[in-house]
Amino acid sequence: MIRWLAVLVGSITTVGLRLGLAQVITRTGLSGPLVAPLIQELLALGLAGFVAGHFANRWHIGNAVLAAGGYIMIAATMVAFDEAQRVSTVGLAGLPPIDPWQLAAGDVIGLTAASVGGWLAARGAPDPETTDLR
Numbered sequence: 001m002i003r004w005l006a007v008l009v010g011s012i013t014t015v016g017l018r019l020g021l022a023q024v025i026t027r028t029g030l031s032g033p034l035v036a037p038l039i040q041e042l043l044a045l046g047l048a049g050f051v052a053g054h055f056a057n058r059w060h061i062g063n064a065v066l067a068a069g070g071y072i073m074i075a076a077t078m079v080a081f082d083e084a085q086r087v088s089t090v091g092l093a094g095l096p097p098i099d100p101w102q103l104a105a106g107d108v109i110g111l112t113a114a115s116v117g118g119w120l121a122a123r124g125a126p127d128p129e130t131t132d133l134r
Contacts, residue, residue: 010067
C-alpha cells in the first residue's frame with residue numbers, strides 16, 4: 001500500500017538533506033565538479049528513502065522509490081526555473097548541452113540509493129501481518 005504522506009515526507013526530506021549536504025561539503029572544502037553532487041544525491045536519496053520506507057507500514061521500497069521520483073521532479077522543476085532565468089538574461093547560448101546519459105545514470109543511481117534506504121527501513125520494521133499497528 002502506498003502511503004502518500006510517507007512519499008511526500010521522503011521527497012521533502014531529500015530536498016532538505018541535499019541543500020544541507022551542499023552547505024557542509026562546500027564549507028569543508030570537499031567540493032569537486034562531479035564527486036560532490038554525486039555524494040550529496042546518494043546520501044540524500046538514501047536517507048530520504050529510509051525515511052519514506054520507515055513511515056510506510058508496507059511496501060517500504062516502493063514508497064522510497066516514489067519519494068525519490070518526487071524529488072527528481074522537484075529538482076527538475078528547480079533546474080528548469082534556473083535555466084529559464086539564464087535564457088532570459090544571456091540567451092540560449094548560455095545553456096550547457098544536455099547529456100542524456102548523465103541524466104539517466106543520475107536517476108538510476110538516485111533510485112537505487114532510495115531503494116537501498118527503503119530496504120534498510122524494512123529490515124527493522126515489524127511484520128504488518130503479525131503485528132497490530134492500530
